[in-house]
Amino acid sequence: MGEVGRRGFLRGVGAAAVGAPLLGAGTANAGVGLNVDLDLELDLGLPRLPGAHRWLVGDHHIHTQYSNDAMYTVDQVVAGARRHGAEWLVFSDHGHVAHEANSVEPAHADIVAARRRHPGLLLWQGLEWNMPAAEHATVFLPPSRDEAALLREFERTFDSRLTNTGASTPANEAKALEALHWLDKRGGLVVVNHPSRNGRIAPAELRNWHDAAPGVVIGMEGAPGAQGDGHPKPEGSGGHRGGYGNSPGGDSWPGFPAEAYRTFGGFDWMSATLGGLWDSLLAEGRNWWITSNSDSHFNFRDTIIRQPEAGDLYDRVGKHLDPLPGGPVQTQPPYCDFYPGEFSRTVVGATERSYRGVMDGLRAGRTFVSHGGLVQQLETHVFAEDRLSWPVGMGGRLRVRRGTDITVVVLARLAARPHSGGEVPRLARLDLVRGAVTGKTADRQRLRAPETTVARSFEPRFRAGHVVGFRHTFRDVRESFYLRARGTDGRRHTPGGLEPIQDVRGEANPWQDLWCYANPVFIDVR
16 A cells, blocks of 8 residues: 555545654654644545644653662653653652651652753652552642642552552452542542553452542553563573563462463553453443553663662661662663653643643543654544544544444654664554444453454555554444554564564563554444
8 A cells, every 4th residue: 555645645545654744752742743734634534623732752650769679869760751752750659668658758859849940841749559459550649739748648548558458358449449539539540550460450350440430540551661671681581571470379360361461562461462351441431541651660771870778778768879870781680671751652642731731631541652662643533424523533432323434544653763772663554453332241350352353454654754644434333333543563463463472581672572552532323
């Protein structure tokens, strides 16, 4: 399927490459979406789209010296994030007895100082919450004068390490729901972290949390951090990409297959599996979004080194000594993470560059995730051919009459510069995934949505910095469904197929297996 000029796009086939301003993988996002180009809208047959979004690169899962198992200062994280184009960050140090007792206020002071020094960045103080009866999640609240006090109250009251509520019991599950109601009253957000890593988060728990607070629990990490953990090591040993090297434990849900404990193309099994658990949640019509992040503790190939310190220092004061720059390049565990924006990116379509704008964009699902700078932007627009409805994008819902023709346009802005692995990533394929919306299921532990299919695949010609895209029309729609887009560099997938394959321990070079995913658009048929 060849590329055509800007004006000739829709006169025949439905695939285009359109010139666009270059946006380097290592620079801050210029802020305007693809949907503000009127010529492009005409080429793709779109009605004029309402409003523009600012596409902001960020990370919601980051650790500092105020975590028991990390080391960086707030300033060191911010400096690294700025080098790699991140524009919003959530510091999510671990819930811990020493953290609640000693760390919350000093970390808050460091973050407030960083806000003053870097007014172009949006910086939250959050928490990696040890969820009662489950595992980990990022929690953050709108910044305010009381943010540190509220965070400390939440940690003291609801963190399972402090309340001894980690076991999978009905009472502890109820404690998690109580925490979600607390956050709902205060405008908080929750993203479930590395959901399959230990098998501790059953499908029913995801559904229960979302039912209890759908405006708080917005989704899960589609891909975990620690993406350098499976990188081949010089001596031939290595870990598991994403840190996903576990087996079922005593609190694991027994219904997960063995492969659920591994990553596929760097993504969690729940989101990487076509017709898997993510699709089963979307098939219920749930606003369940995915994100990606660094989970930064010790960053791959860094030269910042932890200082020697007393073994009980953190437990006494809730903080590690400031690490020192200028050491040798580190490639061995625990140096398995990347800086925010360096490899994993969650890109949010915000109506304004503000704390509220990013939180609203995350809550609305106006997000896509990308690894290794595979795409700079990824957008999905759906509209009714009868022109009675505005087009809607990621996270939106298009309501149409039965029998309407529905058209989807998928756009991607290609990489313009090398990523930190040294190559300009090349998008080999875009897929359009379609799944039926069948309504809430009586089976709370449902894992599959078997009707999910790849409706269309498109192989663009790579021209660095350009926009590529395709359109596809669904004729005479009779039932509700959703659409989501994904892309790949095409280096690793099932033989003769399209799906990502399981990452191999010690042989998972993250730069050689890149994927991107967009959150869905729902089509509600009346």
